[in-house]
Amino acid sequence: MHILILVMHVVKYIPKKVYYEKEILNYDQGIELFERYSKMDIPTIEIERHHKIEELRERPDEEFTELKKYIILGIRKSLRLVPNDKSADYIVPFTSSGCMAMCTYCYLVCTFFTSSYLRIFVNREQMMNSIKRKIEKEGVHKVYELGSNSDMVLENAITGNLRWAIEEFGKLENATATFSTKFHMVDDLLDANHKGHTQMRISINPKDIIKKVEIGTSKLEDRIHAANKMFEAGYKIGINIAPIILVEDWKYNYINLIKQLYNELNGEMHDKIFFEIIFMTYGHANDTINKVGMPNVYDVFNKDIMRPKGRGKYCYKQNVRDEAEFLITNTIKEYFPKARISYCV
Template identity: 50%
Template sequence: MKPSKVYYEPEVLEYRLGKELQDKYKDLPWIPIENHNNIEELRTKENTEFQKLKTLLILGTRKTHKYSPNYKVSDYLVPFTSSGCTAMCLYCYLVCNYNKCSYLRVFVNREQMMERLIRFSMKTETEQVFEIGSNSDLILENTITGNLPWIVEEFIKKGRGKLTFPTKFNMIEPLLGLNHQERVIFRMSVNPQYIISNIELGTASLNNRIEAVNKMAAAGYPVGLLIAPVILLPDWQKMYLELLDVLEEKLSQKVKDTMFLEIIFMTYSFIHRSINHEAFPEATELYDKELMRGRGMGKYSYKQDLREEGEAFLLKEIDKRFGKDKILYFS
C-alpha cells in the first residue's frame, strides 16, 4: 500500500521512524496537523469519501498506554504501534470506534511503547500473553513501517511472556527467519471466499491466507485461526461448509496438529449501515431485522436462537474435520 497523502504531527519528525517515513514518502503531500485524534478536515468529510480516506496515512505519537485485561488468547490488550487499517471490511469494529476516521494511523514512538511493555512483562507474577494487534493489522502496517521484525526481536531479547496478533494479510516473509523462540502466536482470520471478496474488501484471498499460516507454522510459530466474523448470509451453511472443506484440504498437517480456533459472530451497527450505504451502495447488505436484535449503543447482534444454531452447526462440522477440542471459544 502506498498512501495518497500523509497527515502528520510535526513532532513525529523528531523520532527515528518519523524521519524514515519522511524519506520513504518524500514524493507525497505532507500535511501538518495538531492532533491525530481530531483532524477536522477529515472528520467532516461525507461518508461517500470513505474509500478515499482509507488511502491516507496519519502519523502521530501514542499518548495513552492503558493495558486492558483480556481472557481469550491473550491476558492483556496492549495499545501499540498503529490503529485503523487500509482494508474496508464492511463490519469492521474500528469503524464503530472511529467512524469514517478508521484510516491507518501509525505511532512513531515505538521505543517508548516497547520499553513500557518490557517493564510491564517483567513485573507480572507469571508469564503473560500480550495482544499487540487489537487496533490494527500489524502485517499490513509492517509493509509501511518495517516494525514487526524489530518488535519481535526487541521483545524476545528483553521481555517476558509472549506476543500475539491477528491478520487478514499474507505478507509474512519478513517474519519467517526470526528467532522468535515460539513466543509469538500468529493468528490468521479466515472466512469463505465470497465474504472475503464482497465484504472484507482489500484483504488477502483465502488461499493466500492459508499459504501464509502454513509458512508461519513451518517457521515454528504457534498458530491459530479465527473464523471471524461468522456472517449469517442466506447461504451461510453452504459457505461455511465450503470454508471448512478448503481448510481441511489445504492447511498443512503441522497447522492442523497444533492450531487452535477462535469463532466470533458478527456484530454490526448503525454507523456501519450509514457509511456502507453511502460509500458502497452496491455492497452486500449485512443488516437483517429478522435475524438481528439490538445490543445497546446502536449495535446489532444475531438473535439468540440463530446464534445457537450457528454455534451447533460449526461445532459439529469442525469436530468432524479437526476435533472440537481445537475450539478455544465462541464469542
C-alpha cells in the same frame, strides 16, 4: 532478504496523502517515513493531533473510501495495557490504529467512523518499554495482543514494526505476543528471531464473503498459505473464524471452509492449532457509512435475524446464533478433533 520484501509491499500501500504530527520528526521511524513519502512527492500535511484532524472530520461520509487512502503519522500518548480475557491477557496499545482495508462490518468504524484510516505511531520503543514494565511486574507468563485496533501484518508492510516487535519478544521471558490478521504478507517475518514467543491468528471467512465484504484484504488461499509458511517457520498458529456472517448459503459455505482448512493446512498443524469463533456484530455506523461511502456493496445486515445489542450495535438473535455455533463447532471437532476451541462469542 527482509528489506527487499518490505520494499515490495511498501510500493503496494502507497498513500495518497500523509498527515503528520511535527513531533514524529524526533523519532527515527518518523524521519524515515516522512522522508520516504516526501521523496515520492506525496502531499504531507502537518497536523496538531492525530485524533483531531478537523479537515478530515468535516469530510462527508461519501468520502470514506477516499480517506482510507491516507496515512496519519503520530505519537501514541496512552500506553496503558488493558486486561483481556479472550485472545490475550493484555491488549497493548501498539504501533497502529485503523486500517487501509474496508471490511463492511469493521468494528473500528463504530469507534472512529470515517476516521478509521490507518494511523501509525512512531514511538515504538516507548510502547515496548511499557510492555516490558508490565512483564516484569507480572512475573508469570502472559499473552500480549498487539493488533486489537489494526492489522499488524498490513502495518508491517509499511513500517516493519511487527518483525521488530517479534524479535523484541524473542528476547523476553514470560511473554507471548499475539496478533490476528486478514493479510498474507508474512515473508518478512519468516526468518525473524522469534524464539517461539509469537503466535499468529489467521482470520478467515468463506471465499465469497472475503470477496464481497472484506474489501481490500487478502484472498482466502493466500491467508491459508501464509499460515502454513508461518507454521513452518516455527510460529504458533491459531485460526480465527471471524466474523461469522450468516447470509445465504452460510451452512454450506462454513462447512466447506473448514473442509478447505483440513485439506490445505499443513497436516502437521492439525493437532496443534486452536480456533477462535466470533459472530458478527454490525453497527449503525457501519450501515450509515456503507450506504453512502460504498453504495453498491453487498449488504450483510439482516434485521430478521439480528437484534439490538446496545450502543447502536446489532448481533444475531440467540436461536439463530445457537444453530450456527452448533454446526460450526461440530464441524471443527469432526475435522480437527484434537484442536482446541478457545472461545466462541
